[in-house]
Amino acid sequence: MSIINEGKIQELMILQTSRSEVREILQKGEEMRGLDLDDCAKLLSIQDSELLEMLFASAKKVKIAIYGPRIVLFAPLYCSNFCVNNCEYCAFHVRNQAPRKKLTLDEVKEQAEILEAMGHKRLLLEFGEHPIENPIDYVVDVIKTIYATKKGQGEIRRVNVNIAATTVENYRRLKEAGIGTYQLFQETYHKPTYKKMHHGPKADYERQITALLKAFEAGIDDLGIGVLFGLYDFRFEVLSLVQYAQFMDKILGVGPHTISVPRFQSAHTVNIDLKYQVSDQDFLKLIAILRLAVPYTGMIISTREKPEIRRQAFAVGISQASAASKTQPGGYSQNGKQTAEGQFNLNDHRSLDEVVEDICSLGYLPSFCTSCYRTGRTGDYFMKLAKSGKIHKLCQPNALLTFKEYLLDYASAKTKKIGEQTIMNQLNLIKVEPAKKRLAEYLKRIEQGERDLYF
Numbered sequence: 001m002s003i004i005n006e007g008k009i010q011e012l013m014i015l016q017t018s019r020s021e022v023r024e025i026l027q028k029g030e031e032m033r034g035l036d037l038d039d040c041a042k043l044l045s046i047q048d049s050e051l052l053e054m055l056f057a058s059a060k061k062v063k064i065a066i067y068g069p070r071i072v073l074f075a076p077l078y079c080s081n082f083c084v085n086n087c088e089y090c091a092f093h094v095r096n097q098a099p100r101k102k103l104t105l106d107e108v109k110e111q112a113e114i115l116e117a118m119g120h121k122r123l124l125l126e127f128g129e130h131p132i133e134n135p136i137d138y139v140v141d142v143i144k145t146i147y148a149t150k151k152g153q154g155e156i157r158r159v160n161v162n163i164a165a166t167t168v169e170n171y172r173r174l175k176e177a178g179i180g181t182y183q184l185f186q187e188t189y190h191k192p193t194y195k196k197m198h199h200g201p202k203a204d205y206e207r208q209i210t211a212l213l214k215a216f217e218a219g220i221d222d223l224g225i226g227v228l229f230g231l232y233d234f235r236f237e238v239l240s241l242v243q244y245a246q247f248m249d250k251i252l253g254v255g256p257h258t259i260s261v262p263r264f265q266s267a268h269t270v271n272i273d274l275k276y277q278v279s280d281q282d283f284l285k286l287i288a289i290l291r292l293a294v295p296y297t298g299m300i301i302s303t304r305e306k307p308e309i310r311r312q313a314f315a316v317g318i319s320q321a322s323a324a325s326k327t328q329p330g331g332y333s334q335n336g337k338q339t340a341e342g343q344f345n346l347n348d349h350r351s352l353d354e355v356v357e358d359i360c361s362l363g364y365l366p367s368f369c370t371s372c373y374r375t376g377r378t379g380d381y382f383m384k385l386a387k388s389g390k391i392h393k394l395c396q397p398n399a400l401l402t403f404k405e406y407l408l409d410y411a412s413a414k415t416k417k418i419g420e421q422t423i424m425n426q427l428n429l430i431k432v433e434p435a436k437k438r439l440a441e442y443l444k445r446i447e448q449g450e451r452d453l454y455f
């Protein structure tokens with residue numbers, strides 16, 4: 001079974017388009033039913049700045065219609081950088097002689113407490129592939145430890161996981177441990193590039209591309225996909241992501257829960273050919289096209305990107321962002337000792353409070369919501385709500401409730417001020433009773449000390 005039709009994609013990559021055709025495609029995109037591959041290929045060929053602005057404007061409309069002003073925030077937690085693979089783009093590759101670090105469960109607890117004290121409620125766990133150091137038992141113990149770590153008002157309510165492709169049985173263990181989304185990136189869908197970039201068990205392209213099917217078989221129905229932009233031609237990768245999303249929709253009955261768009265960043269001991277480096281303009285273009293192509297799928301940006309690019313990316317399609325990230329195991333410790341290797345270099349070093357304040361000043365609404373997976377709204381049930389646009393009625397109040405908690409428990413005085421104004425502005429936009437009444441009542445209860453109220 002070939003999931004990615006490489007020949008077809010290569011043919012589409014040379015498609016060109018006209019001004020009138022772009023208008024038609026954008027109009028179709030604004031209907032929020034997605035785009036087909038030909039449409040995406042034509043949009044990828046846009047170079048003209050006026051047409052690009054039109055593309056950004058359409059993506060912005062779709063973003064606002066589906067996601068409103070919300071930006072959901074999370075942090076990665078690197079648990080172990082032991083890895084048996086030799087990926088050319090990652091500092092955890094096995095040739096790197098730097099000391100390795102695997103968090104003990106006490107250290108996991110300590111890292112979780114630090115992240116909770118910042119105000120984080122959702123984490124993405126990262127582990128290198130290492131059957132001896134990072135077996136599934138360790139991964140499950142880490143997840144259990146994090147869920148059990150509660151200090152003051154702090155708690156992690158959703159743990160998403162990124163582990164190497166594994167067996168259905170191991171995915172079942174993840175499901176039983178109560179993970180949110182399972183993320184696995186193909187890194188590049190282009191087979192010759194994949195082969196060049198990978199050595200070790202991850203070099204098995206088929207293992208990587210079919211892993212999400214195994215996870216689904218094990219009952220994990222919130223699945224995240226992504227590529228590492230910069231390994232191969234971004235147009236090929238975008239068309240492959242869309243083709244993979246269509247494949248998931250057709251075969252599994254659920255599209256991807258999230259699409260991540262990491263761009264290659266330099267890292268210690270990493271030295272790859274930068275021929276396919278993606279420019280800022282192309283990066284924003286591809287985000288806008290993905291927004292129109294798979295409107296119901298959350299899109300994630302990381303702190304690999306500079307604040308300025310992140311701000312622009314929020315406008316054209318990004319709905320989730322990491323904040324205050326560290327990419328070395330133990331990196332959040334306050335003692336300042338950074339002995340472990342990080343995975344790559346970061347470009348946004350701001351604190352969570354600074355990111356939150358910035359998001360508010362741009363007119364967006366920070367959200368720490370985790371309610372869907374905790375109320376069983378996953379898989380096709382979630383997709384139905386997302387595709388029909390009904391999820392908005394849940395996301396918006398949940399964003400307000402979780403942001404209120406953040407302001408009360410963690411925000412600086414400056415952020416509190418702009419944050420309260422943001423809440424007031426957003427509340428005034430809600431016209432529908434009884435949702436407004438229930439929301440006002442929940443907000444009051446949160447002010448009085450209750451926590452974790454959600455729709």
Ligand code: SF4
Nearest residue numbers: 083085087090092093
């Ligand atoms: Fe290991 Fe993942 Fe890095 Fe590859 S990308 S070297 S599998 S941690």
Ligand code: SF4
Nearest residue numbers: 369370371372394395
């Ligand atoms: Fe995400 Fe569901 Fe919360 Fe919306 S309501 S932000 S989809 S968890």
